[in-house]
Amino acid sequence: MTMPILLDTSAWVELFLGTEKGKKVERVLTAERCYTSISTLSELSNWALRERLEPDPFIDKVRKTSLVIRLDEEVAILAGRLNFERKKISKKWGMLGSFILAIGLIYNLRILTKDSDFKDLVSAEIL
Numbered sequence: 001m002t003m004p005i006l007l008d009t010s011a012w013v014e015l016f017l018g019t020e021k022g023k024k025v026e027r028v029l030t031a032e033r034c035y036t037s038i039s040t041l042s043e044l045s046n047w048a049l050r051e052r053l054e055p056d057p058f059i060d061k062v063r064k065t066s067l068v069i070r071l072d073e074e075v076a077i078l079a080g081r082l083n084f085e086r087k088k089i090s091k092k093w094g095m096l097g098s099f100i101l102a103i104g105l106i107y108n109l110r111i112l113t114k115d116s117d118f119k120d121l122v123s124a125e126i127l
Contacts, residue, residue, distance in 0.1 A: 025112065035069050
């Protein structure tokens with residue numbers, strides 16, 4: 001059995017756009033145990049509004065097809081530490097990426113992303 005997987009915002013957006021990469025995300029959703037960070041919901045809501053779309057159907061799809069992981073103290077503290085270290089590797093690395101990485105590490109999840117800043121991490125699968 002494979003390690004469960006955490007879908008980041010870019011993976012969800014590819015799915016919602018119906019791209020080739022999104023088709024891979026669809027396959028992952030049907031074959032794997034999938035998780036999503038609660039922080040991804042805010043990014044997806046923002047993405048939908050920028051695209052002049054109603055966010056609720058997208059958020060509903062995430063809730064129905066993955067387990068949403070809430071942020072807690074352990075995740076927040078590790079994210080801060082990871083952010084400090086990852087900024088040394090990539091200046092454009094952001095705190096939300098640190099939350100995704102922290103959740104992946106704490107919950108022992110692979111990370112499915114389109115973000116090339118994750119490329120050096122063995123737990124990341126780049127779309």
